[in-house]
Amino acid sequence: METTLNFTINNLWMMVSIALVFIMHLGFSALEVGLARSKNAINILFKNFMIVAIGLITYTICGFNLMYPGEFNGVFGFAGWGLSLPEGGLSAAYADGYTYWTDFLFQGMFAATAATIVSGAVAERIKLNSFLIFSLVYVGIIYPIVGSWKWGGGFLDQMGFYDFAGSTLVHSVGGWAAVVAVILLGPRLGKYLSNGTIQPIEGHNIPLAALGVFLLWFGWFGFNGGSVLSADAGLVSLVLVTTSLAAASGIIAAFITSYLKFKTYDITMAFNGSLAGLVGITAGADLMSPMDAIIIGFIAGVIIVFAIGIIDRLKLDDPVGAIGVHLVCGIFGTLAVGIWGDKGVFSTGSFAQLGTQAYGVMVIGITCLTSSFIILFTIKKTIGLRVSEKEEVEGLDIHEHGMNAYEGINVNDND
C-alpha cells in the first residue's frame, strides 16, 4: 500500500506522543527528587534513568510480543522474542495511525512508567539492585501480560472492559505493586514515632517537584492524546480538552479540600490534585464531555486529599503519594467509565459497564498484588530489599553512589 499523506500525519502525531510520554520520565524524576531528602537525590535519579533503559530493552526482548501477541487465548500469548517487521509494517496495512516501529516505541515508553510509579513509593530506603531486579521482572513480564488482557485483545477486552490510556493498565498496575513494596519495606526511619505520632519527612526541593508535575501534565498530552492511536482531529482534540480540564479541576478540588481540612494552602496537595485528575480521566478521556471531565477531576481531587491522609495513618509510608494518586485514583478513573462513559450508568441507566469495570479492576488487582508479592518477597529473602540503617540515616547517595547531589554547598543532610 502506498504511504498516504493521511498516514504520514497520523504517524507523525504518534511520534510526537512518544516524545511527550518520554518527557514524563523527567517529570516523575523531578517530582520524586523534590519530595525526597537531598541525601537520596542521586539514588532516585539513578533509579529513574535505569527504569527507562530496562523498560525499553525488556519491551524489545519480550514485552511487546507478550502484550500484543496477535491471536491468542485471551490470557497468555507470546509472539516470539525480539522485534521483527511484519509484512506491510510500515504502511497503513499495519494500522491506520502508525507504523510497526512507532507502535513499538509508543507502547515501550508506556511500559517503563509502571515501574516509575513504584519507584516513588519506595524512595529513600530500597536497595538499588533489588529495585532494578523487581523492575526488570515486573515491567518485562507482568505489565505486558496484564496489558494483553485489554489492549492486546484478551479476555477483559472481549468482556467490554474499557481502559482508554491506562488508569488501570498502567497506573493501578504500578500502584498495586507500590502497596506491596511499601508493606514489605516498612516505613522510613523517623516517620512514625514511638508515641504513635506521624512525623512528616519534608521534601527538599518543592520548586523541582512543581517542575515535575508540570512536565507530567505536559507529557500526559501524549499519554492520553497518543492513545487515540491516530491523529483523528476530533478525538485527539477532545482528549486534550478532557485531560486538561480534569487536571485543572483536580487542582481546584484538592485546594479547596485541603484548605477546609488543614486551613493552609498546601502546594503538595495541589500537585497531587492535578495528578489525581489526570490519572482519573485517563481511563475514559475519549468518552467524556468536558463537563464529565471536570466532575471526574474534581472527585479525584477530593479523593486524593483523604487518600493520602488515610494511607499515612495506615503506616504505609509513601514519600510521593504514589499509592493515592496512581492506585486510588486509577481505580476511581476506571470505575468512572462505568458511570459517566457512553455505556455508563448516566447514559444508559444500566450498571453492566460499571460491573465490568469493577471486575477488571479486581482481576488486575489480584494479579498484580500476587505477582509483585512473589517477586518482592523472593528478593527480600535472598538479597534483601532494604538498605542498612546506617545507609538510610546517612543517605543512599554517599553509600550506594559515593557522591552528593549538591556538592560545594552545605545542604546535604547526610554527614
Added chain:
Amino acid sequence: MKKIEAIIRKSKFSDVKNALHDVGVNFFSYWDVTALGNERVGKVYRGISFSTADIQRRFLTIVVNDDFEQVTIDTILKFGSTGDVGDGKIFVYDVQESYRIRTGEKGEETLR
C-alpha cells in the same frame, strides 16, 4: 554560666536534640559547617575514586547555667557517638553575662 559548643554528625542531630530536650535543655542554636578532620569520606566522581577530608557536620552552641553543664555534656557524648572516627568534639567556655532582650533581665534567670 557555660557555653558548650559541639560539632556532631548531622545523622546524630535528631537523637541529640531529643535527648537534650529530655534533660531540660530546651533552647540552643545550630548551623551546618564544613570541617576538616581525620575522617576520610570515600567518593567516586566520573569514574575516579578519591577521598576527601572535607566533611559536613552540625555545629551546636548551647549556653546553660552551671548546674546543667555536666548533664548537657554527658547527653551529647552519649547520643552523639557512633564509635567511628569523625564523631566530633565538644568545647566548654565560661560565659561572662547573658541578657534577655525582651525584658532586659540579666544573669542566670535568662537561661531558665
